[in-house]
Structures are given as C-alpha cells and as structure tokens.
Amino acid sequence: MLKVRVAVAGANGYAGMTLVSLLLGHPAVELVQLTSRSLAGRPYSSVFPLCNLEGTFEAEPDPGRAEVIFSCLPHGVGAAAASQWVRAGVRVIDLSADFRLHDPDLYPLWYGAAHPAPELLPEAVLGLPELHAEAIRQARIIACPGCYSTAAILALAPAAERGWLGPDVVVDAKSGASGAGRSLSLGTHFAELDESVRAYGLAGHRHHPELTQELALLSPSALPPVTFLTHLVPMVRGILSTCYFDLVVAEEELEAAYRDFYAGQTFTRLVPESPPTKLVSHTNYCAVNVSSQGGKAIVTAALDNLLKGAAGQAVECFNLAFGLEPGLGLAGGAQWP
Amino acid sequence: MLKVRVAVAGANGYAGMTLVSLLLGHPAVELVQLTSRSLAGRPYSSVFPLCNLEGTFEAEPDPGRAEVIFSCLPHGVGAAAASQWVRAGVRVIDLSADFRLHDPDLYPLWYGAAHPAPELLPEAVLGLPELHAEAIRQARIIACPGCYSTAAILALAPAAERGWLGPDVVVDAKSGASGAGRSLSLGTHFAELDESVRAYGLAGHRHHPELTQELALLSPSALPPVTFLTHLVPMVRGILSTCYFDLVVAEEELEAAYRDFYAGQTFTRLVPESPPTKLVSHTNYCAVNVSSQGGKAIVTAALDNLLKGAAGQAVECFNLAFGLEPGLGLAGGAQWP
Amino acid sequence: MLKVRVAVAGANGYAGMTLVSLLLGHPAVELVQLTSRSLAGRPYSSVFPLCNLEGTFEAEPDPGRAEVIFSCLPHGVGAAAASQWVRAGVRVIDLSADFRLHDPDLYPLWYGAAHPAPELLPEAVLGLPELHAEAIRQARIIACPGCYSTAAILALAPAAERGWLGPDVVVDAKSGASGAGRSLSLGTHFAELDESVRAYGLAGHRHHPELTQELALLSPSALPPVTFLTHLVPMVRGILSTCYFDLVVAEEELEAAYRDFYAGQTFTRLVPESPPTKLVSHTNYCAVNVSSQGGKAIVTAALDNLLKGAAGQAVECFNLAFGLEPGLGLAGGAQWP
Amino acid sequence: MLKVRVAVAGANGYAGMTLVSLLLGHPAVELVQLTSRSLAGRPYSSVFPLCNLEGTFEAEPDPGRAEVIFSCLPHGVGAAAASQWVRAGVRVIDLSADFRLHDPDLYPLWYGAAHPAPELLPEAVLGLPELHAEAIRQARIIACPGCYSTAAILALAPAAERGWLGPDVVVDAKSGASGAGRSLSLGTHFAELDESVRAYGLAGHRHHPELTQELALLSPSALPPVTFLTHLVPMVRGILSTCYFDLVVAEEELEAAYRDFYAGQTFTRLVPESPPTKLVSHTNYCAVNVSSQGGKAIVTAALDNLLKGAAGQAVECFNLAFGLEPGLGLAGGAQWP
16 A cells, blocks of 8 residues: 655653554554654653554654644644645644634733734535544644534534524533643543532633534524533543433434434444443544434534544545545444453 | 331342441331342341341331331332332332432333332422421421432532523532442443543433432422433442532622522532542532632532432431431531541 | 354353354354343344444254354353264364363362363363473364463463472452453442452452463462462453462573573563553453562552453364464454453 | 640641641641641641641741641751750641651762761651550650551551561552652653653662561561552542551451451551552551452552642651550541532
8 A cells, every 4th residue: 555654742741652553553644753852862662662653753744854743832832833834735634723723813811922924714524424524634734623612513513503502401421531631731630530520611621612613604594501510430431421401302313313323323422321432432433423302412522632633534534634544543433351 | 306107128239338327326226127129038137247237138017017118129119118108108218220210200201110119209209308398297298309410400500590590510420439339330330440531321321310300309490401421430339520600790709699699508518629539538518619710610529429419318307307416316516537 | 254153152141251252253264153041032133232243142052063062051051062062073162161171189179069061171282382282283172271360371381490489479469340251149240340349259269260270370389379369350351360479580581491492472461661551442452561579579469350361262263173364353452442 | 625735847838738737627736836847937827727837937937936836848958956845845847858767878979978867767767656665655756657658568568577588579659749748840740640650760769678677576587678669649548558568367357457456546447348548548547358360369458649648647656655545636526428
C-alpha cells in the first residue's frame, strides 16, 4: 500500500501519544517525524518503550518532510505555525481548538487572545465525519472537534436537523480524567479525584460554542440556548453525554430520525440500551441511545475521549482526506472489560 | 447519659452495617439486638470484627426488648412486621421505602404489590429533618427517604417553596456503587463498573415519586413534571444531584432563598463552589451550591448515600425523636482525602 | 490470505470475549462458530453489539466445521470433550487448566476430581511460546498457562535455567479483578474491592503447580520450594509479579542472562524501569525488569491478564501452530493512559 | 474535661488535614493555632469548609500559646524549629521523619543533609505505642514513625522479639496514593495511576532504616538484612504489608507469640483472615494476620496510612503523653464499605 508521509507535532500529551499508537499500526502511514519542545533530543523510545520506534524527538515540525502534519500543540501555538505549513503544501489535521470556531470574534472570548491566523479560518473544516465528510476530503485544514463537543453534537444532530430542539436542551456531560490532559493539577490528583464526582466550569466550557455552532448550522430555524455542564468522574477514559429536551414527536419517530441520520456510518451506532462508556472504551465508536421519560427525550451518547473524541477521529479524517477506507487503522475491536 | 434501648433489624446490608457503626459510638444508645435472617446464630463479630461487639444475630426483632427498632429490612418485609412493633409500644425508624409514600395507591405501581400495612401510612412521617423536624419528634413511624430523594429534595426544596420551579426541572443524579446494596449483580461487578459510567432506569426510578411528593407539598401551586435520571459512577460512596431549572429570579435572589431556608441547619450547608462528593464522604453533611448558566439555575447537592442518604439521617431522626441534640453521635468530622 | 476455520467454545466469559475480539481482527481467521451453553440460541450481537458479527450462539462446538477449537470452557468440562474433538482431527487450544499439568496425579489435588482425559496429557504442550515454540508448532493440544503462571514463569525462567534460584524464592503477585472472571462474588463486588487491596489463597493457588512444573523443567538441578502469594488490587486488568531471590551472581550478570534469554522474542521485553501494569495494558506484551536490593534480586514482570495472560497468548499459539507470523492479529499498539 | 492547648504546624497536607479533623472531635483538645506558610492569612474555612472552624492560618507556630505542637512540616523544616519550641516548654509530636532515626549519621544518607538538631535526638522517642508506651508518656519529643514502617514493624515485631527472623525476611508493601502526599507528580496523576500497579524505590525507601532500627532493638541477636519494597496501588488510603520469613517454629506457636504480644492493645488486633485494607480504612486499627505456606510464615498487616500510619497514631501518642485514655478521640468506628 502506498504510504503517506506523516508528522505528529506535540506527540507528548495523551492525544499525541494515542495518535502515534494508532499511526504505528496504520497500513498507509509512514511516520517521518515526532516533535515535542519539552522532549526535543530524547529518543522516541523514552515515551514509547514497547513500540520499536526508532528516532529522536525534534522541537519543530518540518513541512518539507511530511505530506500531512497532525498538530497536537496547545491552542494558539499550532495555529501560528499552520499558515507556514499550509503554504509549504502540507495538509494540517489540528487536534487543538484553534480552527474549530468559524467566527474569529468568538476566539478571544473563550481563549483570551486574538486568533493567531484568522486568514485561515475560512478554509478550515470541522473534522466530524458524520457531518462534514465531503468537505474533509478536500480540506487543507481539518479542525477536529473537542471530545465533549463530539459526544454532544452526535447526540443532538439528528434532532437539530429536524428542528426538534426547543428552548430547554440540557447537556449533562461526564468525562474521565484523561480529558484534562497530562498536565498536573490538584483536580486530577488521584487522591482528590478517586471516589468523587463533581461538576466544573459551571459558568461555561470552551466546547460549548463548538457545540452550538454545529447545531445551529444544522437547524432549520434559530437554535434556542443550550445548557451544557461538564462533570469529572473517577475513571481514565470515556465521555457520557446525557441530553434532555422536550419531545415534540413520538419517541419512535425520534428514534427513526436518528436511525436515518446515522445509517451507513462506520463509527456512530444506535444501540438499544443506554450505553456504559466501557462499551466503547479503547475503540473509535460513538454509541447513541434514544429514550424518553414522560414528555422529555433522553439521548445518551458514549465515546472514548482519546479515540473518537480526539486521535481516532483525527485518523478518520486522515483516511477521508487521503481517499482511504474510513476505518483503516481503527479496526482494533472492542475489548471487554 | 440515659441510654435508649435500640434494636437494628436487617443489620447485614450496607445501610445496616453503617447504622451499627454509628450506634456503637452514640453516647445515648444501648444496642440490645441485631437481627438478620441470613446470619441468625452467627456472632456479631463475624460481620463487625473490630468493634468489640458481643452477641449473636437473631432472626427476628423482639419489640419487648427495645424502645426503638431501626428497620433495614427489604421493602415489603419490614412494613408487615411494623404494626406489631408499633402496637407493642416501640417506635420504628424505617430505612426501607415502605412508609415514604403517603398515597397507598402509588405503592403497587412502584413496588409491584399492595402495601402490607396501609393502616399505618397516615401516621408515618418522612424522616427528612430539614423539612419535617417537628413531626419527627412525635412520630411513632419515621420513614427515612431514599438516598437519591434526599439529595434531590434538598437541592430543590427552597426553590419549590417559593414556587420557582417551572415545567422544565431536570435532575441528573450520579451515585456510587454502594447505593445498589450488597447484593451481587453484573452491574456492580468491579470489572464491569470500574472505568465506566452509565445511565440506568431511564423509564423511572423508585425514588422519583418520593421526590415529587415532597416538592409538591412545598409548592404553593401544582408542581410541574420533574425529569429524574440516575447514573452509576465508579466509586463506592456518594451522590451528586445536578438540578437544572429556569431562573425566574436573579441568581442572587435564588441563593438568598436557599440561605434562608437552610439557616441554622446542622447538616445541610450552602457552599461557595459546586461540591465534589468527597467533600462530604464519610460525613452526614449535605453540601448545596447554587449557580447558573445563562437563564438556567444549576443547583448541585452532594451527600454520602450511606450517611445523610441512609444511616446517618436515621440517627438524626432518632436524636429528634428522643429529644437529643440533632448531631449527637454524628460528629465524625470530614476526613480528606 | 488463506483463512483457518476457527470455533470458540465458551465465548461468554472475559477470556472468551477477548478472544473473539482478537479473532475478529485477525487476517487469517474465519470465525465459524461461537458456543455458550448459557447463551445458546441468542444472537452474537447480544454480547458483541458493536462487532458486526452475524450468527447465533450454539450450545456445543462442532468439530466438523472447524480446524481449531479455542476452548474457554471451565476446567473439567473442556477436557471431557477434547478427545472427541482431537479424534475428529481438530486442533485444540485450551485456555482452561485441564492440560497444563503433565502429572495426572496433581490434577485431583488442585481441582478436586480425577482428570477427565488423562490419555491426552502426554501430547499436550504448554502454550507459552517463550519456552515451547517448537512443540507448539506441532501440537494437537495446546494448554495455555494461567495468567499468574505466565507472569511468574517469564519473571523467573532465565534465572531457573542458569540454576540461580535458591531456597528462598518469593513470588508476590498482584492482579486486577478481571482475572477472577465474570462470575459474581462478594470479593469482586465494586463496593467491596474498590479502595482496598488484599492477599488471598494463602494456603495455595492453582497456578502454583504450573509455575513450579515449568521452573523445574528449566532447572539444571532440583528446584527448591517457591513461595507464591496472590493479591487482588482494585483495577480491571493487569498482573504484576514481584519476585525475590538471593543474588548468586552480580546484578549485571543476571540482567545479561535475561537479555540473552529473551533476545528476539516478540512479546517479552526487558525494560529499564520496573514496569507499571498500565505499560502493557490492552497489549500482548510482558515487560520484565531486573533489579536488586542488597543481596536480593528483585525481578518484576507485568502483563495484561486477558491478553498475554489468556486470549492474546492463545492467539500467539495459534499463529505458531498454523505457521503464521507470531504477532499476527496482535499488533494493537500500547495506548496510554 | 480539662483541655490541652494544641497547635498544628503544616496543617495543609493530608496528614495535617486528617489531624485537624481528629483534634476537632477530641474532647480534651483546644485547638489554638493552625499554621501553613503557603496558606498564611487565609481563613481556616478555606481548607475545612464544613468544620465550623473560626480563625486564620498563620505562618509560624507560636510556642507561647500551645502546650503541644503537632508538627506536620516537611523533614528538615520542623526539626530546625523544634529546639526553640522545646526550650519554650512545649511538647512536640512530630509527624515528619526528623526524629525517628536515633543515629545522626543515618540522616544524611537518607535525607541528603546533616541533621538540623542532632542535640535533640537522644531524647526523642519513637511514637509507636505498641512498643514505646512508657517512654511516650514522658517524652518531650515524640517522633511518629512512617506509615510503611508502622505497618511493617507491627507485622514483624513479635517475631523479632523472639529471635525468629532469619536471613530472608521480605516485606512487600502496597500503599494507596495519599501516602505520597498532596504534592503533584505524574506518578499520582489519576490517569497514570488508575488501572495500574507498580513497584517503586527498588534501591531503597526512607522508611527502611526506621524499620530495621526498631526490629534490631527488639531482636535478641543481630538482625539479618530485611528486603523492603514498596508498591503504589490505585486506591486513596491504606497500606498492606505482606511479610515473608522462614518458619522456625510451628505456625500455631508463631500465632500464639503474636497473640501474646498484642494482648490488651487498643488498636493492633489479630484477625483470623488476611485483612483487606478496607477493613481498617478510616480507622486507627492495624489488623494483623499470621499464616504460612510450606515452610514460610506469611504475616500480613493492614492499616490506614493517614490514621494509624500518621495522624491517628499521633493522637494516640498525645493521649499517652497527657495521661488520657489511649483511644480518646479515635473512636470513629469502622464504616463498611
């Protein structure tokens, strides 16, 4: 199989590490460079001791060697470099938040600074294949959505498209600790998080505007406000989005709309019972269940935040962008427990 | 200190075990009998090896020896015996669901059988001291509310009393595994629950009618429907209730109402940040936070399901019923982490 | 690629489920039958909802359809059927304990009954490729060793072969809960196991005679007694074997012997730091570290009990037995965290 | 009850926080001061929000106000101040390592600097009541032993005293994450520690010389080397010490010696089954089990590292030092699960 030359920038965080693991097993990938400013000069084996991966971390990606750069750099950092990469003819699959929001005025509100490369925003495509497969195939810049946004968008998109979301959508999201990354904080100290669950970011979470942008694009009329609240759960991986909204059609009709919407999708699947996150742990699947209680629809969606919520979805986008099978390199089956 | 003669029926489950631990350290309690049908004839030390507790489990409670029986029997079982106990002049503090619902017609809907002692329902008092302290002092039958109900009622009562709950109340509740009891099931098998979170009981949970009964009693007008959904989280103890409802007053006014409502309460406290369940773990406190996002109030309440949600609250009721300090025997301070 | 027709007997436990997941992604496998007495008649999708696996569980394996049967049946059950399978020309890869011990007199001591098929024992080969690759290639019956035994044998084999194990070998083994299987017990109830570690089986564990059989076969002289103690740790997957024995050579010489012994091995690797079990979680690797403290060698070995300790090693054996690459279908890379 | 004026220095770590919780419920304690350099000027309620504790953290302890200072300062820091405190007539209960080792030459080997107050070492008493109750009653400086040392000493002391420890003692110790303190590190990041167990400090742990000092003092002849290895387990609290040594007497005689040694002890108890750490979690008990396998004794000891391994034991010492009941303020019973 012809191989695409791939570089990974910022390969030292959880998303980057997961991405490298996936790319190592991908039959159409030649991994030409891993970068990390903090690890520059150290051998790859210091981070990936069992992977037979020869080479040394470099500080900066070299667009001369790669056809595509997966960027796992922090927000603000990758976007600043991206225009240079794109000008050099390299495609960019960005796992940061930099190219997710189309409106450049939103960026400073949520990220505290002006956007570093607003001229690139018009051509960036959100890397959610269930919604944007066609655009991803052609895009030079693919912005993978956040883990929370992916779960919530997939839970609500079919209802949004039909105009069935009223003024009282509540998304109560629960995530494992790896979603907070590898940086140290008291909130993810084992002794503080274990045996505890808590809400955080009550005033607002950065994945909120991604979610409303996408639902609004799908909605036939103006999207009412969406309440979105995140919780930290004592587990490593997984997101469960529990979504509540007023039923305006029968539950069967709602479920049928979801079934239509996701028909033929490789990775998003309707399941008959509300899914535990373990069902999709270590896979690229998103499992969605449609149910109701009284007059409320309850839609739950579960995914692995590091795979469908980050690195796995990035590989899906890569497959689309380079004309490959959508599930190539992502076949690792569900392993229970 | 004068001691009350106390028996515990069904002392072999988690609520019963926790209750025995509390009563052993209670200065006004003489523990005269522990019963368990499955453990009858075995020494107390087989269940409580470090407690210096002499004696042998008996099969049935003996109302001749005790002034009060704490009943941790399964629903249906305790109520059948309770009329005999009450006739013998013994007060009953029931941790099962049997005497929680005032309307006898609700019982078969949720518990699948006719109520075993409907004649006692009129005098049963719900054992939630924040709402019913006066009645608890006089009651012969005190029905401690469920763990989920306690958290949700405490999170919503002040708003209900003011008539501020509209048609879109959503209670998204998260619980640790001990809430499901000591019986074995695949859902609480370590390998299945660990590293996973899931919703369950989407169609309805038995604590739902307790919750709506109490909120309706507080409401100045008819209570709109409440959506209530439970989740199982990989931790042993703790419940977090995240409650969403439309803000009809300013957040400050809402918080002031909560502050008034809980002023002077020993165990329910307003806290300035949304509480992790660990904050109240191994204590009898319920920590409540009032916040908002856009036009939605977000009230979170955390408690330990085995203490404030079961055995601790039962001891609170005991203290009230026997004219003791409300916190007697419940002083064990918060221990972090 | 030519495909081997494979059946899995007892596909409803953790080892069986893991095996099915691996075989589904194996390029040289055609899965022709899954059996489970308890699930007979139910569709495969009831256990593997995301796997696109069509078909229905049957009660009994059919040796007429398969070239090889992976048996995940309980000990005693599979062996009774195996002679029929072998006579029908089918090769058997057994994950139970039935064919591990060469001495039929040991079986009743550890399993409480006479061996159901002692006539097959002489041709059974222990399925530990690091020790028995040649024999596995030819074997009709391959008996995969237990998860604990695999970790302890791999931790001690190089020292045993040199005759460096003295009279004070201690193996302190720690396992996650999935090693105890999917059956329910109070010991693996989440609320009892979480936040707790304990030793169990102090008098002796069934993996002990496997361990000593294999070390004795390697030893140039009689093997001294080995102390072997198992612990249950609050995690789903993983075994860590911490092995202590008197250093009779310099630590460097010891480590060199290990390096020689495992040179060229696909799955057992020497690592420079004592490995956390997470390093090999969801992989088929066994990571071994050689260290010392004072005059004691300390060798630690980590593996995933469901992969290298069960289903993964079974697939390794299958690959050898059918002349395939040793790592075929086992490439799923390490995913951290 | 007459109250002792107590200050706690360094009340912001896990041991300090636990100590404050215990002292708040202690009937003979008046808490006069909490100090923390990092929190100086902040109200106590910022760390203890539910404790009704009025006041403000100060930077330095004031020996003029207290009769006893519990020091939870880092090693090196407290010892430097202690001579001033002692000269001012204040008794010191030190939870750091500074006064544990009698030999000042050992200190720089394990702590990397000369001892800051070697002149105080001769009068310091190790705060392990099972061994040194008489000396603790009179001591001006009480040095509470480390959590690992406490568990291992209590597991081995009776055998050491009889001279039954031979040349092959192995202590395999397992601890929860709170033992590593509240400081942040990758090793206690939830995503790295959860679902993983690992050995650490293979070359040697600081609690090792405490352990051998105490066992040597008990031994009738020279103590042979002891191998001591620590492991980190994914749980918050608890230590399990699994100790192996050659049986030189019958198991019954060994167990009888343990029974004699701990007869009448309040907190160290022989238990008939090897104890899970949960048995003693949130209590001040140490549960010890004596067993054997072949010719090896296996003694397991379990305790809560923050209580019997730190703050609880410090309160025990306080009780002895001020002539109070040994268990005063430590009665909080075992709560399962």
